[in-house]
Amino acid sequence: MRNSKTYIFFAAALAMIIPVPGRTVFAVYLLVLFNILIVLTTLLNSGIKKLGLEKHDRIFFALEIISVTILYKQIMTLICPVVSLTLSFAIYLPAVSSVLAVYFLSEKGNGIKEDLCEKLKSSGKISLFVFCIFLVRDIIGFGTLTLPGWKKIITLHILPSVSEKLSLGVFFATIPGCLVLIAVILFCSQIFASGKKIEKTAEPDSTEENK
Amino acid sequence: MMPLMMYYIFSSAVVFFYGIGINSFIAPEKNANSLLLQAGRSLVTSFSSVCIVCFISRFMLIPLKLTELFPLAAISVFIGVNFLLNFIMPSETESDTYDDYAVPLLTVILSTSEGLDIVSCLLICTSCIITSYLFLLLIISYKRRFELFSDSRGFKLCGLILLALAATVLSISAWNASWLSAGI
Numbered sequence: 466m467r468n469s470k471t472y473i474f475f476a477a478a479l480a481m482i483i484p485v486p487g488r489t490v491f492a493v494y495l496l497v498l499f500n501i502l503i504v505l506t507t508l509l510n511s512g513i514k515k516l517g518l519e520k521h522d523r524i525f526f527a528l529e530i531i532s533v534t535i536l537y538k539q540i541m542t543l544i545c546p547v548v549s550l551t552l553s554f555a556i557y558l559p560a561v562s563s564v565l566a567v568y569f570l571s572e573k574g575n576g577i578k579e580d581l582c583e584k585l586k587s588s589g590k591i592s593l594f595v596f597c598i599f600l601v602r603d604i605i606g607f608g609t610l611t612l613p614g615w616k617k618i619i620t621l622h623i624l625p626s627v628s629e630k631l632s633l634g635v636f637f638a639t640i641p642g643c644l645v646l647i648a649v650i651l652f653c654s655q656i657f658a659s660g661k662k663i664e665k666t667a668e669p670d671s672t673e674e675n676k
Numbered sequence: 677m678m679p680l681m682m683y684y685i686f687s688s689a690v691v692f693f694y695g696i697g698i699n700s701f702i703a704p705e706k707n708a709n710s711l712l713l714q715a716g717r718s719l720v721t722s723f724s725s726v727c728i729v730c731f732i733s734r735f736m737l738i739p740l741k742l743t744e745l746f747p748l749a750a751i752s753v754f755i756g757v758n759f760l761l762n763f764i765m766p767s768e769t770e771s772d773t774y775d776d777y778a779v780p781l782l783t784v785i786l787s788t789s790e791g792l793d794i795v796s797c798l799l800i801c802t803s804c805i806i807t808s809y810l811f812l813l814l815i816i817s818y819k820r821r822f823e824l825f826s827d828s829r830g831f832k833l834c835g836l837i838l839l840a841l842a843a844t845v846l847s848i849s850a851w852n853a854s855w856l857s858a859g860i
Contacts, residue, residue: 527777531751559695641845
């Protein structure tokens, strides 16, 4: 289970979803940082290998992740101070947890190109999943779609009735609601994946009953 | 003192509300001895790191108005302390240190960021480490309970644990019923 793709997927996704408010705009900023860090960490790993410093790779990775995140946070403060203020130090949590999870637990390619492709595939899938979760939380929870803008957050009111009349949707914007949502997605994907298998096993039983 | 610790252990548990150590919900089970050893190592590393970071922060970063750089100071100190501890007490599982590394490091950043003075920083740090390992125990108990009645063809254990965690968070924050009010 330790090396399974499911582990990487959920470990990285949950570390990004839980500490951040359920608005799409935060997901956009967070996922940009996540993908930048994945690329830089892969390149750094290649450099570490060439220099023969594999024994201390965690030290270099941790320093690189924190330094890049500090720089990114300063740039984010210039672009959109509201997002920077809201995320505050919470930006360091997904940066460290998710990047380390993807890095140490996914398969490692031999060459730099293979390694980069492998990591970007994993990060791309995780990014898509996380973005969809944030999108659902934003729309169902608040009835809005929030997008990044220059010095502000652009808010589009897609379903005004959700926030005014129906309050239960807000549950999905909260942490337990989010966990329930992910569990439901997991169950649905499992049912969808095992649907064919069930059909195949059911067919011989029905023929035996007819006899 | 106690309200602060209770707040960070239960009301604002780092695992559920900050996501620190949430990754371990799907990690393989460890035995009691290695878990205790890991908890002890984490506590010593983060405790000593917090002391040094608080000192650096108060006497260097705040006077120089470089508080934005405190995570860098935290990581540098943490690496130093971790290296020293590995030298004194080598880790048994060298390749299995992803969670061991991320949780204390993030705890140091969290406690130095949220604490007002060195005492509160240390209390927050201790509470965070306690919560992380209480969470591990909770996960082990959930896993064992679900394994009793689930089979390989049934729902995945991971999904069931997520639902159980959702119920736990709801029970911890039962007082927060803001999502029941319309217009928020």
